[in-house]
Amino acid sequence: xxxxxxxxxxxxxxxxxxxxxxxHQTENHRYMYWYRQDPGHGLRLIHYSYGVKDTxxxxxxxxxxxxxxxxxDFLLTxxxxxxxxTSVYFCAISWGSTEKLFFGSGTQLxxx
Amino acid sequence: xxxVEQSPQSLHVQEGDSTNFTCSFPxxxxxxxxxxxxxxxxxxxxxxxMTLNGDEKKKGRISATLNTKExxxxxxxxGSQPEDSATYLCAFPGRxxxxxxxxFGKGTKxxxxx
Numbered sequence: 001x002x003x004x005x006x007x008x009x010x011x012x013x014x015x016x017x018x019x020x021x022x023x024h025q026t027e028n029h030r031y032m033y034w035y036r037q038d039p040g041h042g043l044r045l046i047h048y049s050y051g052v053k054d055t056x057x058x059x060x061x062x063x064x065x066x067x068x069x070x071x072x073d074f075l076l077t078x079x080x081x082x083x084x085x086t087s088v089y090f091c092a093i094s095w096g097s098t099e100k101l102f103f104g105s106g107t108q109l110x111x112x
Numbered sequence: 113x114x115x116v117e118q119s120p121q122s123l124h125v126q127e128g129d130s131t132n133f134t135c136s137f138p139x140x141x142x143x144x145x146x147x148x149x150x151x152x153x154x155x156x157x158x159x160x161x162m163t164l165n166g167d168e169k170k171k172g173r174i175s176a177t178l179n180t181k182e183x184x185x186x187x188x189x190x191g192s193q194p195e196d197s198a199t200y201l202c203a204f205p206g207r208x209x210x211x212x213x214x215x216f217g218k219g220t221k222x223x224x225x226x
Contacts, residue, residue: 033214042201042218043156058213090155097205097214098144100158 003027006091006104014112019078021107023091025071031094032074033101034058034066036087043090049074081111116204118217125192126225132188133220135202139183146203146214147176147187156201159187192224 003026013019023032033048035058045058047066055066063085065077078085091104117136125131137145144163148156160169165180173190189196199219206215 035216040218043216045206045213045215048213056213059215094214098161098163100161101146101148101156101203101214102158103155105155 004091004093004102004104006089006107008107009105010108012110012112013081015082016080019081019109019111021076021089021091021109023074023076023093023104025074025093027093027102028071029093029095029102030071031096032068033092033094034064034074034076035090035092036060037090037106038087046076046089081109083111085109086111116202116215116217118200118202118220120220121218122221122223124223124225127193129192129224130188130190131192131222132186133200133222135185135187135217137183137185137202137204139181142180143205145178145180145185147185148201148203148216150199150201150219152198159200187220189222192222194224194226197222197224 005024007022031050034046035043037043044060046060046064047055047058049055049068052068067075089107092101094101119134144161146161147159149159150156160176162178167178169176175188178185199221201216201219203214203216206213
């Protein structure tokens with residue numbers, strides 16, 4: 001285990017409600033990522049961060065925002081959850097794109 | 113939009129068979145090529161990160177080669193075992209290159225029958 005904790009592990013919520021997922025690392029890695037996993041699509045990048053307060057969009061960023069106010073925490077927020085955001089969300093950390101990614105255990109989010 | 117293509121989508125082999133699959137990526141502005149193994153109900157785990165043309169990496173019965181000029185990497189598994197059953201993903205830095213914007217292919221799902 002690379003010292004990554006995702007919370008919550010499971011969440012069920014209703015359409016239109018805000019949801020925040022948390023990724024916490026104890027490894028001091030510079031880069032943090034949020035991916036979503038969907039059947040037929042594999043892992044798709046939502047947002048990533050390359051330092052405190054430095055974030056950028058990935059392939060599927062619409063409807064999501066992120067924040068990184070300290071090295072160890074990367075928050076993913078769904079401002080108004082929709083059923084299309086039902087997915088498994090993975091956080092990952094690395095030292096950079098030429099270094100391995102270490103993944104968290106995932107968060108299963110269901111939007112009803 | 114950057115495309116990372118993997119083939120085949122799925123593969124069914126018998127225990128003891130050797131197998132290989134392909135990852136294709138844009139050959140321009142190469143930084144690195146990653147391979148991950150993803151077992152059902154677990155998180156992806158890194159196998160290799162390859163950075164140089166002609167690179168060959170090996171981990172037990174699994175090895176990988178890299179051709180950056182033509183934009184492909186092969187992953188080989190020698191003497192497949194049932195515990196090798198997993199989805200194998202490759203990933204490539206997209207927009208931002210070395211800044212860490214990693215784009216994954218859809219994976220090759222390997223099933224090894226005892």
